[in-house]
Amino acid sequence: MGNHEATSLRQASAGTAKKLGARLFSFLIISDTHVNHEEAGSSSPWPSNKLANRRSRHVFAKARQMDPAFIVHLGDMVHPVPDQEIYGDAAQAFFELSAVVECPLHLTPGNHDVGDKPVSWMPAGVVTEATVQKYRETFGRDFYAFRHDGCLFIILNASLVNSGLPLERDQQSWLEATLAAGGADRVFMFIHYPLYVSDPKEPGGYDNIDEPGRSWLLDLIAKHAPEAVFSGHVHNFWYDVYGSTEMYVVPAISFVRQDYSEFYKIEPGPENGRDDAAKLGFVVVDVHEYGHVAKIERSYGALLESGEDVAAEARLDPIHTKTNGLERIGVDLRHPWSEVVEIAPSGGVDEFGRKFARNDYPVLALWEMGVRTLRVPLQDLAAPNTRRRMELLTAIGHRFIVYLYNLPTAAEQGMLASFHHLVAACEIIMPWPLPSDALARLVRFRQDVGVPVFLSKLRPRCNGANGSHRFSHAISHGFVLDEAAELASLLSLSPGLADGFVFRVGREASVAAWVARLQDWAATCGTQAVLSVRLASDNPAENANDDSANANRVAEAVFGTFAADRITIVLDAFTDIDRGYFARTGLVDRRYNPRAAGAVTKNLHAHFATRTASGRTVHPVRQADGGIIFAHTGADGLELLVLPSKHHATVREIALEESVLPEAGTGRCINLRKGTVREFDWTVMSRGGAVKMRLREEIVESDPMLLCFENDEMKLLMGGNDERDSLAR
CATH class of the missing domain: 2.60.40 (Immunoglobulin-like)
Incomplete structure (x- = not known):
């Protein structure tokens, strides 16, 4: 023992976290406030629309407290469209609500503000020269640019694209000239309609920009490589990268577009999904020396009455995956995490065809928690669409543990070798004891593929032993602490066998105790360990749905692992398992809204981002x-x-x-x-x-x-005698 020093899980290609440098300034993005002409009334039939003014008031009050450099509104400031008589009253209400912010507020025209894009099936009025003029008289410029601290911010009028109006050509010429003259400026673009939601080649519809305008804009993006493009309109979240440009579709303040509730294999949220309030919020963009971080701040649809204010409250500053240096806290992605879903036409918008969209809410939840390490099956690496998402996430700091059962085939080994840059570690679950030829094959595989290898044990089930009539078709894998000595001997005999081992701690066992013992063992053996932290019961028929108990378990695991530099924990599972076997709550529910365990993960990451791990x-x-x-x-x-x-x-x-x-x-x-x-x-x-x-x-x-x-004078030399006074009473 001790002569084998294994490598840890390989860091993502972007390094410990994307090298962003110092933060220069922050700004906010607010979208789709849909302010009404009166406080509790709306021209829309949904009750949630009547809450828009109070929801906007709350967000603007929060924005004032946050004191950003400026705010960009991505459009649909008001709900009435330009040809309604109440349009002016709604605009006046918007200005009254937003007057509380003290920083500059830059407005982007939305389809409710300036008219819909020009298609024959659009139920509302489309953009015209008259509606643009009305917008300009009410809100100001509809396309323009401004600069701040070496960055160029471009606001576009999405409804003009493909309109055929003379104003369309004016905007085209202006944008092309502005981008060409941008020079060394870093460029951020803002437009109400997304150029696309999930795929640059998706058909035109209510939620994107049609051709040929889409290709014109994408060509400009490919040529000039703006740092980011932010869009609203769809009232849901998406992320993509086009060339080197990060593309965001951001949530709304007012309500959720309920047709996208098709994403979730569970009943929709309130109001058929329209009032799924956990999905409402705004964006905090931290601009760094060498990039940016866009963090979603959930508002949860909070209301603020006229004359009231938001209480000032000290809170942790959330840490995004891009900037989180703590990579030893991972999650098991059992559910699809980049799934493309068919959104059925239901009689509303996009009535004349099927549309397909990717569910990016798992990514949003991971970023908001600051989680970097993700455990996925080998199939995710094999599937081109999922592999592309792995490429995008690896580039911003995620690490993937790819797992498979038994030694890889020649085809699987070739695939792992081809895409080794996406694999932080390969977890191989093996039948035990190892077959006679397995040791040599594992050593060769580890050398040939060039990724860290972690071994896990398929555990036999003793069904019916000792006269028991119980039988369970449930698979168990992962080593236990009692087998650590056996593994140490195995490493001594075959020092090139593996970089580490995967252990599994049952729900009833103390995670902190396992972490402490594994840390000592791994240090002695010169190896690493991955610890799968079960949130499920060992009984496949028992529901482990105590949200508070799971929050405690996750807190114990994350807290303990911060002081253990040879342990990576994988929380099992990320998403609720509410059907099938081993039902349990996870870090997020089936709509990918945060649960208590997810909030604990987020806040411990935020806290530890400012702490020192070594020497604890x-x-x-x-x-x-x-x-x-x-x-x-x-x-x-x-x-x-x-x-x-x-x-x-x-x-x-x-x-x-x-x-x-x-x-x-x-x-x-x-x-x-x-x-x-x-x-x-x-x-x-x-x-x-x-x-x-x-x-x-x-x-x-x-x-x-x-x-x-945290007193600077404090020098604690705490002992370990449990028989003394209890630590707290």
């Missing part, structure tokens, strides 16, 4: 009133993870082992479900033997929480 000491588990506590000490001070066992956990007094402490200090309490942060004060009550600290006020939380003691 993990301390034994202690009991709190109504919960349990895990502890780290390190360069950042002391951190306590408090997990409520039932309704809530309470912390007031904290007993530490022999330590050197200042007399008092200030700490932070982070609610890991909400991301809220509040400060607390503590003082030393007694010294000698153990040291007791007391919080000025009792902290009670029903969600997992993190207590951070």
Whole structure:
């Protein structure tokens, strides 16, 4: 043992995270507010449309608190169309609602603001010179550019494209000249209609720009390579890359386009999906030296009444996958994550044909949590469409663990070799004990393919043993801790066999205990480990749908792994499994809206993005009133993870082992479900033997929480004697 030093999972080709450099400034993107002419009325028949003004008021109040450099509105400022008498009243309401923001507000014309694109089947009025003039008199310029800090921002009038109006040619000439004269400027473009939703070659319809205008714009994008293009209109999220340009379709503030509820193999959200409020929100764009990060800020359809304001609240700043340096927290993508779905015509828009669209909400959820490492089957690498998505995600920092059963065939080995740049590690599940020729073949495969190899064990089932009448057709794989010594011997005999091993911790076992033991074992053997963290019961008929319990389990796993540099955990599973076998809740539900476990993952990633992982000491588990506590000490001070066992956990007094402490200090309490942060004060009550600290006020939380003691003078030397005073009471 100890003579074999395996490599870790290979980093994505973009490096630890995309090399963006320092953040220069931030701006907001708001889209599709659909403000009505009156506070609680609408010309639309859906109840959710009547909430648009109050939802907009809330978002503009939040925007004022965030103090961005500027805001870009992507269109459909108002719901009434230009030929309705109430159009002017709605515009006035929009200006009143948006007047609270103190930064510049740049407006992009939407089809509700300036008229629909010119097609014969469009039920509303199409764009005309008169509607453009009305827009200009009401909102201002309909295509223009502005600069900020070395960047050029271009606003386009999407409805003019393919219109045949003289104004169309004016916009074309202006855009071509503006891009040609852009010089060294970094360029961002904004347009209401997406050029396309999922595929540049998709048919024209209500949700995109038709030909020939689409090809004209795409050719300009290919030639001038703007950094990003942002679109609205579809009230849902999509992401793609065209050439080197990142293409975004962003959510709405007001309501969701409910025809895309076809994405989800579950009943639609409220109002047939139109009021699936978790999908409402805006975009925070951080512009860095060498790129940008677009983060979706969910508003959840929050309402703000006239005369009210949004309470100021300290919160963690979410970390996007692009900028997250922590790559050892992964998820198992059991469900399709880049699925193209047929959207059935239902009598609304796009009535005369089928349309196909890719569900990108899994990607949105992963980015919002900051998750980088993704476990997928080999079929995902083999399928061209999914492989292209792997290419795009690898370029921004994702890593893929590709798994298969048994030694790969010649064709599979060739595919892995051809696309090795997309594979951070290859997980091979093998029958055990290994066949006689397997050792040599594994060594050759690892050498020939050039990707890290992690071995997992197919576990036999002892069905019917000891006279039992129970039988289960359920597969189990992954090593257990009791087999670690056997693996160490195997590594000594065949040092080139594998880069690491895959272990599986059952739902009832402590993840923190497994992580600590695996870290010590891997360090001794000079190897790495992947730990599959089961959220499911070992009983395939039992539903593990306790959302709070799963949130606790995920918090324990992520917190423990941060201090273990030889362990990668894979949370199983990412999405709810609500049918079939081993039903359990995941990090997101079947509509890909965040669950408590997903929120905990997001907020722990956000917290750890500012912390130092090296040199941390993990301390034994202690009991709190109504919960349990895990502890780290390190360069950042002391951190306590408090997990409520039932309704809530309470912390007031904290007993530490022999330590050197200042007399008092200030700490932070982070609610890991909400991301809220509040400060607390503590003082030393007694010294000698153990040291007791007391919080000025009792902290009670029903969600997992993190207590951070960050005083610069603090030098903690906590011991491991469980028989002393409990850590919190």
